Amino acid sequence: MAGQRVTLDIDRLSLGGEGVGRAGGMVVFVPYAAPGDTLDVEITESRKRFGRARIVRILKPSPERVEAPCPYYFRCGGCAWQHLAYPAQLKAKQALVQETLERIGGLRGIAVKPVLGMKDPWRYRNKVQQPVGWDGKRMISGFYAEGSHDIVPIEDCLVQPELSVKIIGRAKTLLEEHGLRAYDAQRHQGWIRHILVRTSHPHPASPPSPLSRERVSPSPYLREKGSGDEGDRALLVFVTRSPEFPQESKIIPILMREFPQLAGIHQNIQPARTNVILGRDWRRIYGQDYLEERLGPLKFRLSPGAFFQVNSPQAEVLYNMVKAMAGSGERLLDLYTGVGTIALWLSDRFQEVGGVEENPAAIRDAETNAEINGIDNARFIAQSTEAFLGSISRDPRHGLTVVVDPPRAGCTPAVLKSLAALRPATLIYVSCDPGTLARDLAFLTQNGYRIQAVEPVDLFPHTPHIETAVKLIYAK
Numbered sequence: 001m002a003g004q005r006v007t008l009d010i011d012r013l014s015l016g017g018e019g020v021g022r023a024g025g026m027v028v029f030v031p032y033a034a035p036g037d038t039l040d041v042e043i044t045e046s047r048k049r050f051g052r053a054r055i056v057r058i059l060k061p062s063p064e065r066v067e068a069p070c071p072y073y074f075r076c077g078g079c080a081w082q083h084l085a086y087p088a089q090l091k092a093k094q095a096l097v098q099e100t101l102e103r104i105g106g107l108r109g110i111a112v113k114p115v116l117g118m119k120d121p122w123r124y125r126n127k128v129q130q131p132v133g134w135d136g137k138r139m140i141s142g143f144y145a146e147g148s149h150d151i152v153p154i155e156d157c158l159v160q161p162e163l164s165v166k167i168i169g170r171a172k173t174l175l176e177e178h179g180l181r182a183y184d185a186q187r188h189q190g191w192i193r194h195i196l197v198r199t200s201h202p203h204p205a206s207p208p209s210p211l212s213r214e215r216v217s218p219s220p221y222l223r224e225k226g227s228g229d230e231g232d233r234a235l236l237v238f239v240t241r242s243p244e245f246p247q248e249s250k251i252i253p254i255l256m257r258e259f260p261q262l263a264g265i266h267q268n269i270q271p272a273r274t275n276v277i278l279g280r281d282w283r284r285i286y287g288q289d290y291l292e293e294r295l296g297p298l299k300f301r302l303s304p305g306a307f308f309q310v311n312s313p314q315a316e317v318l319y320n321m322v323k324a325m326a327g328s329g330e331r332l333l334d335l336y337t338g339v340g341t342i343a344l345w346l347s348d349r350f351q352e353v354g355g356v357e358e359n360p361a362a363i364r365d366a367e368t369n370a371e372i373n374g375i376d377n378a379r380f381i382a383q384s385t386e387a388f389l390g391s392i393s394r395d396p397r398h399g400l401t402v403v404v405d406p407p408r409a410g411c412t413p414a415v416l417k418s419l420a421a422l423r424p425a426t427l428i429y430v431s432c433d434p435g436t437l438a439r440d441l442a443f444l445t446q447n448g449y450r451i452q453a454v455e456p457v458d459l460f461p462h463t464p465h466i467e468t469a470v471k472l473i474y475a476k
Contacts, residue, residue, distance in 0.1 A: 001026075001046040005056065010037040013092045015100055015435060017080045017464025018052075028053050031146065032074060034084055035092070036062030064088035070158050077146035079159060079462040090115040090458060093466045097434050097456050105438030107445065112454045116317055121461030124311045126293070128157070128164045129196040129239075129277055132172065132182045139176040141168060141195060149185065149275075159462060163232050164197040167259055171195055171236065174254060178247035188273050191246070194239035196268075196277075198304060199232055200293040201312060233263045235291045237304050239277060243269050245285070252285060264288040266304050278305050290365070295319070298344060300369050306362055307338045311459040318430070318457045318467055319345040325428050325453060325471040326350075326401050333424070335385045335404045335415075340366030340378065342403050342430070347375045350401070358384040385411075389418035400424040410436030420447035427472040432459075437468055448476040 001024075008021040010033045019033020023043070027050045030041055038060035041053035058065075068074075068082035081089050093115045101107040118124065130141040133151045140153035156165050175192055183190035236255065238245070245267060252265060264287035270279030282304070290301040293308065295316050302308050309315035323346055326332065330351045334343035337355030339362050347353045347370075355378065357363050363382040370378045381388060385406075402424040404411060410433065411419075419427065420443075427449060431437035445451060449472040456468045 001043050001051065004043045006041060006043065006053075007059065008039045008041050008053065010035055010039065010062070012099075013096065013464070015096055015464070023051070023053075026051050030055060031080065032083055034062035034065040034088070036064060072142075072152055072154050072157075075145060076143045076152045076154060077148075078143045078157070080146075080464060082462045086117065086121055086461065089461065090117045093456055093458060093464070096464070097454065097466060097468055100434040101438045101441065101454070103438075104435055105442040107438065107441060107451065110451055110454055112456065115456040115458050115466065116314075116321075117458045118311075118314060118461055121458070122158050123161050124313070124461065125159050125161070125164075126200065126312050127196070127198045127308070127310050128160045128168070129194050130154075130168055131194050132175075132192045134182040134184070134190075139172055139182050139192075141172045161199050161232070163234055163259075163261060164199050167197050167234060167236055167255075167262070168195050170258060171238070171251075171255060174251045178251055180246055183241055185273075188241075191240050191242060192238060193241055193270055194237075194277055196237035196239060196304070198235045198237075198291050198302065200234075200291050201232065232261050233291055234259070234261050235264045235266065235288075235304050236262055237266045237268055239268045239270055239279070241269075241271055243267075243281070243283070248285065256286065262287065263291055264304070268305070290368075295341070295345075298369075298373050300339060300341060300344075301365060301372065302339060303361055303365055306365050307359075308341070309459060314457055314459045314467075315341070318459065318469060321455055321457065321469050322346070322403060322428055322430065323349065325455075325469060326403065326426065329399065329401050329426075331400050333400060333402045335388075335402065336406050337366060337380065338362050338405070340369050340380060342405060343378055343380070344369055344373060344375055346403075347378050351377065353378045355380045356383060356385055356388045358382065386414045386418075389415060389422065392422075401426045401428070403428045403430065405430040406436075408433045408436065410440050416440060416443050416447075420444065423448065423474050425474055427474070429470045429472065431468050431470070432465065434466065434468065437470070441470060441472075444472055448474055450475040 006023045010019040010021045012020050014020050018029040018031050021028050030053050040057040043053045045052040064085050066085045098112040132141045142152045142154040145152050181190040183193040265285045267283040269281040293300045328349040332350040332353040334355040337343050337357045340355050343353045343355040360382040363380045366380045453471040456466050459467045
């Protein structure tokens, strides 16, 4: 059936964001399709139970289809839903969460609330990391084409702040002008692998604390006093295959002069033949080893490689939702705490809050964040969630509220079993993957928990990704 042309009506969107239709009884997945489309498609892959196809021609467009504003759309693998009107994206994400809970988790009769979206769903990402390559004529950077490691070179990205785009573009140009070589993954040769930029939104200026002065080391790259003190700030990271930095003394001063917003410039060394972007070794070239971001009343200091929600305005929406779900009480435990965002956000509602995270650098950031915000009822532990839960008493903790915000893979079986034994009265599960969320919720509901609320938040406009907060209460 591969190579065959068929007419396909698109009924819905899949968990991966592709359009779903049927041809001859076979389910067919089509990228860049919209519910309500009638398409002329070519089958590209045919298996026993499903197939995949590409759009040849749109015979009848869906009312929800719009013209994608990005000039790299259909080539860049970054945003897959720009062809959908934003209200349609939110409606589709609500349906995806609902369907996934039912299909994967067997959880029926659960009302998923409408997705909380953005007023302006553009230029929202506070962190960007672009691979760097060579197209035979010039150094390029951009994003990988869908399903490949072929770099689509870009000059702008509509979900990235303009500051990030400009810094990356200029850094790439300077590297090429000074003869530095882009990394070749096949040969494991070359120097520059990725360019990473983290940005923060404007916030009221505050005097540096003694702690902040300790974390800024002297630099040979001097800047005029007072420059770059207002407005957006940024950290720039060069991810390289080897630790040297050829032409550093020429490149860095130019970037500092042209971008006074740069709070710090760093080098990360990744010598391994791997797809993992960041290596273990860091070198601070200039300035601060943190960037300060403000969410609501709180300030967060983020090291260059720290995990932080990439959409700051929507992170506030998410954390306020978690706060409303959690209520108030004596003790809060925040598992997979990262830099302590949720634990600190809820610290005014609980007598004691604790955060657990296996990354020691993130825990150092969390402790710093507690200090600069004057929060003295928070304690953080650098330990894996599995080890921490395995080391504490398994007696039921009815006065305890627990928040879990695991990575995309969800909670491990050991964590789920420990939570079931711990039996906190209130358990809030924050997830970036509906599939693993549904799987874990199925286990928890089979072990005494009842789902009280499911509330999605759109932290990733123009993509099929969705963040969801679920409140569970122990019902036995």
